[in-house]
Amino acid sequence: MQKIGVFVCHCGTNIAATVDVKAVVDALAKEPSVVFAADYPYMCSESGQNLIKDAIREHELTGVVICSCSPRMHEVTFRRAAASAGLNPYLVEVANIREQCSWIHKDKAEATEKAIILGRAAIAKALLNAPLIAGESPVTKRALVIGGGIAGIQTALDIAEAGFPVDIVEQKPTIGGKMAQIDKTFPTLDCSACILTPKMVECAQNENIRIFSYSEVESVSGFVGSFTVKIRKKARYVDEVKCTGCGLCTEKCPVKNVPNEFNLGFDNRRAVYIPFAQAIPKIAVIDPDRCNMLKNGKCGLCSRVCEAGAINYKQTDEIVEEHYGAIVAATGYEISDVTRYGEYAYTESKDVITSLEFERLTNAAGPTGGVLLRPSDGKHPHTIVFIQCVGSRCVLEKGKPYCSKICCMYTAKHAMLTREKYPDTEVYVFYIDVRTPGKNFDEFYRRAAEEFGVHYIKGAVGKIVPRADGTLDVQAADLIMDEQLRISADLVVLAAAIEPSKTARKLATMLTASMDTNDFFTEAHPKLRPVESPTAGIFLSGVCQGPKDIPETVSQAGACAAKVIGLLSKNKLTGNPCVAHSDELMCNGCSSCANVCPYGAITYLDKEFRMPDRTTKVRRVASVNPAVCQGCGACTVACPSGAMDLSGFSNSQIMAEVDAICR
Amino acid sequence: MNKQDLKEEIVRMSGSAVEKCMRCGKCSASCPSYEDMEYHPHEFVYLVEKGDIEKLMASESIYKCLTCFACVERCPRGVEPAKVVEAVRLIVIREQGMNRLKPDDIPGLWDKDLPQQAIVTAMRKYTK
Numbered sequence: 001m002q003k004i005g006v007f008v009c010h011c012g013t014n015i016a017a018t019v020d021v022k023a024v025v026d027a028l029a030k031e032p033s034v035v036f037a038a039d040y041p042y043m044c045s046e047s048g049q050n051l052i053k054d055a056i057r058e059h060e061l062t063g064v065v066i067c068s069c070s071p072r073m074h075e076v077t078f079r080r081a082a083a084s085a086g087l088n089p090y091l092v093e094v095a096n097i098r099e100q101c102s103w104i105h106k107d108k109a110e111a112t113e114k115a116i117i118l119g120r121a122a123i124a125k126a127l128l129n130a131p132l133i134a135g136e137s138p139v140t141k142r143a144l145v146i147g148g149g150i151a152g153i154q155t156a157l158d159i160a161e162a163g164f165p166v167d168i169v170e171q172k173p174t175i176g177g178k179m180a181q182i183d184k185t186f187p188t189l190d191c192s193a194c195i196l197t198p199k200m201v202e203c204a205q206n207e208n209i210r211i212f213s214y215s216e217v218e219s220v221s222g223f224v225g226s227f228t229v230k231i232r233k234k235a236r237y238v239d240e241v242k243c244t245g246c247g248l249c250t251e252k253c254p255v256k257n258v259p260n261e262f263n264l265g266f267d268n269r270r271a272v273y274i275p276f277a278q279a280i281p282k283i284a285v286i287d288p289d290r291c292n293m294l295k296n297g298k299c300g301l302c303s304r305v306c307e308a309g310a311i312n313y314k315q316t317d318e319i320v321e322e323h324y325g326a327i328v329a330a331t332g333y334e335i336s337d338v339t340r341y342g343e344y345a346y347t348e349s350k351d352v353i354t355s356l357e358f359e360r361l362t363n364a365a366g367p368t369g370g371v372l373l374r375p376s377d378g379k380h381p382h383t384i385v386f387i388q389c390v391g392s393r394c395v396l397e398k399g400k401p402y403c404s405k406i407c408c409m410y411t412a413k414h415a416m417l418t419r420e421k422y423p424d425t426e427v428y429v430f431y432i433d434v435r436t437p438g439k440n441f442d443e444f445y446r447r448a449a450e451e452f453g454v455h456y457i458k459g460a461v462g463k464i465v466p467r468a469d470g471t472l473d474v475q476a477a478d479l480i481m482d483e484q485l486r487i488s489a490d491l492v493v494l495a496a497a498i499e500p501s502k503t504a505r506k507l508a509t510m511l512t513a514s515m516d517t518n519d520f521f522t523e524a525h526p527k528l529r530p531v532e533s534p535t536a537g538i539f540l541s542g543v544c545q546g547p548k549d550i551p552e553t554v555s556q557a558g559a560c561a562a563k564v565i566g567l568l569s570k571n572k573l574t575g576n577p578c579v580a581h582s583d584e585l586m587c588n589g590c591s592s593c594a595n596v597c598p599y600g601a602i603t604y605l606d607k608e609f610r611m612p613d614r615t616t617k618v619r620r621v622a623s624v625n626p627a628v629c630q631g632c633g634a635c636t637v638a639c640p641s642g643a644m645d646l647s648g649f650s651n652s653q654i655m656a657e658v659d660a661i662c663r
Numbered sequence: 664m665n666k667q668d669l670k671e672e673i674v675r676m677s678g679s680a681v682e683k684c685m686r687c688g689k690c691s692a693s694c695p696s697y698e699d700m701e702y703h704p705h706e707f708v709y710l711v712e713k714g715d716i717e718k719l720m721a722s723e724s725i726y727k728c729l730t731c732f733a734c735v736e737r738c739p740r741g742v743e744p745a746k747v748v749e750a751v752r753l754i755v756i757r758e759q760g761m762n763r764l765k766p767d768d769i770p771g772l773w774d775k776d777l778p779q780q781a782i783v784t785a786m787r788k789y790t791k
Contacts, residue, residue: 343693343737389739393685393739393740394740396741432686459688460688462690462692462694462733463692463693463733476692477688477689477691477692477697482706484691484692484698
């Protein structure tokens with residue numbers, strides 16, 4: 001004989017203002033098998049939990065139904081309370097009468113009726129609950145960080161500092177990411193490379209960190225605590241161990257006209273190259289699309305000059321398989337395509353550039369040695385126009401609906417530094433809003449306007465027309481003066497929207513991590529779990545989760561590392577016992593369940609069965625690995641013979657809930 | 664029509680989501696008729712959003728729009744200001760009654776300085 005206790009929460013006025021809590025208690029108390037029913041202002045409070053514990057002991061309850069907020073909020077709380085009173089925690093059911101009832105309804109009578117129905121369904125399910133015992137799984141004490149920009153570097157350093165081994169996988173030949181390309185950092189104006197490169201060196205020297213550069217994640221399997229990852233180490237055609245990074249090959253290579261990605265195509269590199277002087281690892285790489293030796297077997301000069309004998313034209317991609325307990329996505333961002341905005345004439349004029357290109361043109365290690373010169377004719381520009389929100393806050397198909405967050409500040413930085421270095425240059429910034437929340441940020445922007453004489457104009461640029469004399473005719477609106485302006489500019493800088501790395505979507509699929517419509521990784525909770533993916537064991541660091549500047553990225557990277565360290569410090573993880581299992585007598589081995597399983601939890605066994613005529617027969621049947629299964633239930637829906645069932649959410653329980661709702 | 668009805672009618676006719684405007688001014692920055700207008704494209708959008716439409720109806724600005732649709736093309740919010748201007752203009756024209764332009768009238772109104780685009784626009788404006 002089942003004895004069910006029902007506990008209805010007011011949640012202050014969150015539930016009680018829309019649902020007649022007493023009426024719910026009275027109605028549910030009359031349900032069969034219910035021996036106790038009570039309400040309380042805050043069931044999740046200490047005294048609310050004591051009410052539940054006391055009732056379990058006093059009435060010897062065999063099941064508990066709590067009508068409260070979403071089980072995502074407090075199911076764990078109530079299960080713990082039940083367990084401490086001696087009841088198996090999986091005999092607790094939560095009926096969500098807040099998010100799915102009181103918050104979304106206005107009419108009290110209707111909401112009350114719905115709350116009673118939801119409670120009744122939970123009671124029907126609770127009557128069929130069986131005690132479950134959670135299994136344990138081991139934790140591989142190694143982390144994988146995907147992406148070697150400042151986010152990945154900081155996360156890896158912090159994890160390594162705590163004593164756990166970390167691998168960084170970076171698709172480019174060097175770590176460093178976008179921060180390595182930036183000239184100065186706001187709001188303190190310290191040199192970006194000067195603060196970044198020591199961290200890159202630290203990564204290389206830390207014995208807990210391994211760097212897989214020029215590598216990509218090929219596949220991911222497993223689950224929190226024990227992921228198996230295949231990493232593709234792309235062929236560099238240079239032996240990583242032998243190469244000393246002397247750079248002789250990069251000087252002798254006869255192919256001199258390859259656009260240099262690091263300088264955004266403003267200058268050229270050779271077919272064999274080291275991305276930049278402080279690259280980590282400082283190992284050359286041969287570009288297979290441009291190397292004559294690899295293309296048609298004619299050259300071999302680099303091999304002849306290399307004293308270390310490191311050049312190996314026969315090198316092939318290598319697949320490495322590694323095991324990890326936690327995976328961090330730190331895939332960063334890219335600059336969105338500004339050619340979609342024809343009015344800015346980006347493709348028509350070399351003197352219309354993006355802000356990242358401006359960084360390279362002002363960087364001492366850049367193509368101009370840090371002297372700001374026009375890309376078209378190498379002359380010093382005297383009038384520069386900066387345009388904000390190019391592609392950001394744009395709801396059209398070609399744009400990004402979000403604010404890219406960093407542009408207001410870096411534009412203020414560019415404008416300020418230009419005025420400081422070249423006081424004869426007039427600088428105009430066209431803005432929609434200047435957004436500078438952050439420590440010392442607004443002060444920084446105001447300095448650009450007040451002390452450095454940057455002309456901030458509230459309004460937009462409508463059109464840019466390149467003139468025959470090499471100037472750019474900028475047509476714009478000044479909304480405060482209510483007038484249309486024409487500025488003859490020498491250089492126009494577009495604050496292009498940032499967008500998640502193009503590799504992120506593919507990676508998210510491999511990680512079964514969710515993304516939003518803009519391809520930013522979704523966090524488990526936007527406020528309370530901002531560095532974790534909803535998929536257990538997957539963590540988020542940097543811009544792959546949403547636009548952020550360097551200080552924010554570094555803080556988030558540290559927070560992410562703390563979460564990873566917390567996971568890796570555990571020896572065992574308690575699993576979720578609500579997993580699928582197959583009734584071998586009903587299973588016909590059709591593979592429908594394995595085909596839909598997103599976690600690869602289902603395998604097939606050839607098993608001997610005794611037949612009615614006392615013969616034995618070998619049949620192929622499904623077998624679920626409970627450590628891998630996440631309890632999504634896809635297999636139970638796909639199974640044509642009804643052999644698959646989910647503990648805690650069995651087919652009969654769900655039908656009982658439906659029956660209770662329809663009663 | 665009262666203010667609210669007028670606003671709803673303009674929104675209905677133009678199909679324009681005036682409340683999406685983020686006041687960037689790209690429409691007015693793009694407008695080739697800017698100097699000839701008392702109220703500029705961004706002000707059309709703003710005043711319609713506020714429901715202050717009589718001002719626009721009384722202004723010559725409604726006839727100055729060339730309907731070149733540069734603002735529609737470039738508005739990052741998809742507000743389509745030219746359609747708002749056109750809707751205000753149509754309200755005024757419809758109130759005035761049957762004073763439409765016929766294709767045969769065009770040669771008599773011909774001005775050698777008139778851009779070709781303006782003729783196309785005039786057809787669009789006055790033959791509705």
